[in-house]
Amino acid sequence: MALASPPIGNGMGRGVRDWFAGLSDRYIYGGGAIIFLMLAWIGASLWGSNLEFPERFTFGKALAVRVDDLIFWITVNLAFILDPISDGILRFLVELEDFFQWVPWPVTIIAATAIAFKVAGRRMGIFALVSLLLLGGFGLWESAMETMALIAVAVLISIGLALPIGILAARSDLVDALIRPILDAMQTMPAFVYLVPAIMFLGIGNPAAVLATVIYAVPPAIRLTNLGIRQVSPGTVEAARAFGTTSRQLLVKVQIPMAIPTIMAGINQTTMMALAMVVIASLVGAGGLGDDVNRALSQFQPGNALNGGIGIVILAIIIDRVTQAAAKERQEALMGSRN
Amino acid sequence: MAVSNNGTADGTQPKVSVRGLWKIFGSGVPTELTDEVQQSSKAELREDSGWVIGLRDVNFDVQPGETFVVMGLSGSGKSTLVRTLLRLIEPTYGSIEVDGEDILQYSEEELIEYRRTKTAMVFQHFGLLPHRTVEENAAWGLEIRGIDRGERMERAHEVLDLVGLTGWERYRPNTLSGGMQQRVGLARALAADPDVMLMDEPFSGLDPLIRRDMQNELLRLQQQMHKTIIFITHDLSEALKLGDHIVIMRDGAVIQMGTGEEILAHPADDYVSEFVRDVRKSSVVTLRTLLEPVQVKLRMDMSPKEAMEALGEMGEVAGFVANGRETYAGAVSFASLAEANQTGCTDCSGALLDDVAPLSEDMSVSAALPLVRHMSGAQPVIDADGRLAGQVSPRSVIEMMEQESLAEAEEPSTLSVGADAN
Ligand SMILES: Nc1ncnc2c1ncn2[C@@H]1O[C@H](COP(=O)(O)OP(=O)(O)OP(=O)(O)O)[C@@H](O)[C@H]1O
Ligand SMILES: [Mg+2]
Numbered sequence: 001m002a003l004a005s006p007p008i009g010n011g012m013g014r015g016v017r018d019w020f021a022g023l024s025d026r027y028i029y030g031g032g033a034i035i036f037l038m039l040a041w042i043g044a045s046l047w048g049s050n051l052e053f054p055e056r057f058t059f060g061k062a063l064a065v066r067v068d069d070l071i072f073w074i075t076v077n078l079a080f081i082l083d084p085i086s087d088g089i090l091r092f093l094v095e096l097e098d099f100f101q102w103v104p105w106p107v108t109i110i111a112a113t114a115i116a117f118k119v120a121g122r123r124m125g126i127f128a129l130v131s132l133l134l135l136g137g138f139g140l141w142e143s144a145m146e147t148m149a150l151i152a153v154a155v156l157i158s159i160g161l162a163l164p165i166g167i168l169a170a171r172s173d174l175v176d177a178l179i180r181p182i183l184d185a186m187q188t189m190p191a192f193v194y195l196v197p198a199i200m201f202l203g204i205g206n207p208a209a210v211l212a213t214v215i216y217a218v219p220p221a222i223r224l225t226n227l228g229i230r231q232v233s234p235g236t237v238e239a240a241r242a243f244g245t246t247s248r249q250l251l252v253k254v255q256i257p258m259a260i261p262t263i264m265a266g267i268n269q270t271t272m273m274a275l276a277m278v279v280i281a282s283l284v285g286a287g288g289l290g291d292d293v294n295r296a297l298s299q300f301q302p303g304n305a306l307n308g309g310i311g312i313v314i315l316a317i318i319i320d321r322v323t324q325a326a327a328k329e330r331q332e333a334l335m336g337s338r339n
Numbered sequence: 340m341a342v343s344n345n346g347t348a349d350g351t352q353p354k355v356s357v358r359g360l361w362k363i364f365g366s367g368v369p370t371e372l373t374d375e376v377q378q379s380s381k382a383e384l385r386e387d388s389g390w391v392i393g394l395r396d397v398n399f400d401v402q403p404g405e406t407f408v409v410m411g412l413s414g415s416g417k418s419t420l421v422r423t424l425l426r427l428i429e430p431t432y433g434s435i436e437v438d439g440e441d442i443l444q445y446s447e448e449e450l451i452e453y454r455r456t457k458t459a460m461v462f463q464h465f466g467l468l469p470h471r472t473v474e475e476n477a478a479w480g481l482e483i484r485g486i487d488r489g490e491r492m493e494r495a496h497e498v499l500d501l502v503g504l505t506g507w508e509r510y511r512p513n514t515l516s517g518g519m520q521q522r523v524g525l526a527r528a529l530a531a532d533p534d535v536m537l538m539d540e541p542f543s544g545l546d547p548l549i550r551r552d553m554q555n556e557l558l559r560l561q562q563q564m565h566k567t568i569i570f571i572t573h574d575l576s577e578a579l580k581l582g583d584h585i586v587i588m589r590d591g592a593v594i595q596m597g598t599g600e601e602i603l604a605h606p607a608d609d610y611v612s613e614f615v616r617d618v619r620k621s622s623v624v625t626l627r628t629l630l631e632p633v634q635v636k637l638r639m640d641m642s643p644k645e646a647m648e649a650l651g652e653m654g655e656v657a658g659f660v661a662n663g664r665e666t667y668a669g670a671v672s673f674a675s676l677a678e679a680n681q682t683g684c685t686d687c688s689g690a691l692l693d694d695v696a697p698l699s700e701d702m703s704v705s706a707a708l709p710l711v712r713h714m715s716g717a718q719p720v721i722d723a724d725g726r727l728a729g730q731v732s733p734r735s736v737i738e739m740m741e742q743e744s745l746a747e748a749e750e751p752s753t754l755s756v757g758a759d760a761n
Contacts, residue, residue: 239466239524242425243480243531244455253482257470334470 166225209286224266228259408582480531
């Protein structure tokens with residue numbers, strides 16, 4: 001029965017293939033290396049070293065010009081969209097920052113300590129208390145609050161984007177396949193590449209910093225939202241469907257609740273990545289700890305730079321441990337500690 | 340193959356009717372059934388094209404109110420079959436009608452409505468929602484339908500009580516043992532109160548005592564509710580206990596279908612015989628299967644002389660007497676007839692032996708053993724209406740019991756605890 005025939009059917013092809021299959025990988029790689037060197041030597045003696053790519057095959061410059069044009073066009077013609085976005089982010093950020101500055105520092109420290117204590121245990125509570133006092137001692141309190149506001153806004157926007165996109169990706173393999181390379185690019189693209197367009201779109205200052213931070217930090221939240229929903233056990237989903245759930249009910253009552261620990265892990269990663277961006281964000285005009293580090297570097301003050309760096313580390317540790325502990329608690333609640 | 344399928348013979352519409360149902364897993368399966376597929380075995384098809392046969396030309400009817408058992412070894416397609424009945428798996432070819440409606444033609448909305456109101460399923464691997472409590476799990480079907488919380492919780496507590504889980508309402512399923520989780524799954528299906536219950540090995544995770552209790556509970560519920568139940572098991576004694584009809588599957592195909600007794604008495608092939616081997620047939624098989632035609636049937640109005648002649652013709656020393664409407668009247672022997680003849684009786688009534696009691700054809704073989712083991716000749720068997728149905732020879736009863744105890748001696752069976760005849 002010829003339902004499926006292998007691609008190589010004739011005796012000759014099969015013979016060569018079997019002969020190859022009989023070789024161990026070591027010989028194949030070793031032989032390959034020798035052939036490579038021989039070709040390189042022959043090529044180099046034919047063409048000389050430093051062989052250039054032919055001029056008529058290169059198109060990078062032309063493409064770059066096109067991209068420049070496109071970005072300018074967007075800046076000019078889509079201002080009616082970009083400006084309100086910029087204003088909105090700025091308003092949000094300023095309000096939050098004002099609030100953080102308005103709360104007297106002892107109250108903030110007590111609140112943060114209490115939360116760390118409740119969620120992540122006694123040791124983390126003590127760590128939060130001591131390290132936040134240290135932060136004040138370094139004279140970084142105001143900067144830290146500014147940074148916290150920036151991070152909070154960037155993370156909230158990231159969540160706002162990540163949930164719907166992650167859900168879409170979880171429900172459609174096509175969307176998943178489309179966004180996967182985009183997310184990879186967002187995470188690996190050097191941040192400086194999108195800083196300039198960010199400034200051009202939103203102007204120098206905090207909104208551009210938030211945009212750059214979101215671009216860098218949002219991928220894990222999207223990925224893990226997608227993953228969290230996809231990894232809900234097929235048996236559970238099937239049983240839920242067997243009783244006649246609509247796909248909406250399935251999403252809201254089964255998939256999202258069960259994905260929450262994974263989504264929280266994604267938000268944790270997103271927050272950490274946002275913190276890692278604060279120094280770069282300060283290049284486009286964000287204030288806070290990142291700006292402290294940046295200024296110290298440009299003025300050759302390694303001590304001040306270190307202070308600012310330690311401040312960032314302190315915030316990172318506290319946020320990381322607390323959000324991780326929260327995710328774990330949620331996971332355990334889901335998987336069956338008795339309540 | 341003798342497929343006994345009572346179908347629509349008595350005019351009622353079957354609850355579920357499955358025709359030519361195929362499921363082939365894999366990509367690139369043709370949309371029409373080809374001869375090539377039809378003729379290749381499961382293994383061949385997997386070798387040649389990577390397709391896996393889940394169901395192969397399955398046909399059956401399930402009557403309203405009956406318990407229909409599907410049996411087969413692991414991988415024979417039982418779970419695939421019940422899933423297609425809910426369209427959790429879309430069959431590749433064939434049709435499924437429930438209450439005369441082709442469910443494969445249902446739109447998305449109709450399908451949801453069908454799943455909500457007409458069916459409920461108990462899953463082999465529970466399929467509980469880990470983020471919901473036991474009571475919320477039990478109430479799941481009702482929640483999905485939009486029934487308000489108070490009402491659905493009340494119903495959930497009722498069914499949880501029924502399955503013996505009172506006190507566990509607020510725990511999460513993962514804190515319960517496997518057997519308890521299975522009962523939550525059962526409660527969830529019962530709470531939905533469907534016409535058709537699909538139960539995929541619902542009792543397989545339970546220990547033997549609870550399993551027996553749950554089986555009895557199901558039988559009891561079934562007497563009250565008369566639901567249509569499609570019940571999957573790989574345990575023949577469970578199938579025999581619960582099932583009105585049983586189908587046996589192998590490699591996705593139905594290889595035998597019938598009542599438990601029919602299957603025990605006439606296994607269709609070696610595969611079925613393997614299944615049947617470990618079961619104490621004698622406690623399930625009735626005398627009906629050992630029935631022989633009555634050798635000498637005498638009539639009440641015969642004279643003793645005529646009766647003796649009839650016996651003589653057949654070379655028998657005893658016979659059974661029926662009166663006008665074929666109703667069994669009693670047994671006579673050559674000796675009793677001769678005596679009656681001498682006392683001048685004109686019919687057989689004077690010759691009736693008073694130590695021969697008729698056996699009922701619904702009696703199991705093991706129950707009949709003590710009644711016949713010391714008898715020498717054939718014993719009369721009557722049907723439910725008291726008519727003479729035939730005779731059994733004590734020999735055949737004893738032989739059947741002996742075969743069984745031989746088989747058990749070879750390989751001690753866990754099932755030998757049941758009815759003990761010795
Ligand atoms: N999603 C699937 N994809 C491919 N093959 C499948 C799939 N589901 C089931 N099968 C195959 O279909 C066949 C029947 O499986 P099924 O689960 O129905 O068996 P079963 O009779 O319920 O077995 P068990 O008693 O172990 O539960 C098996 O050969 C299995 O490998
Ligand atoms: Mg199964």
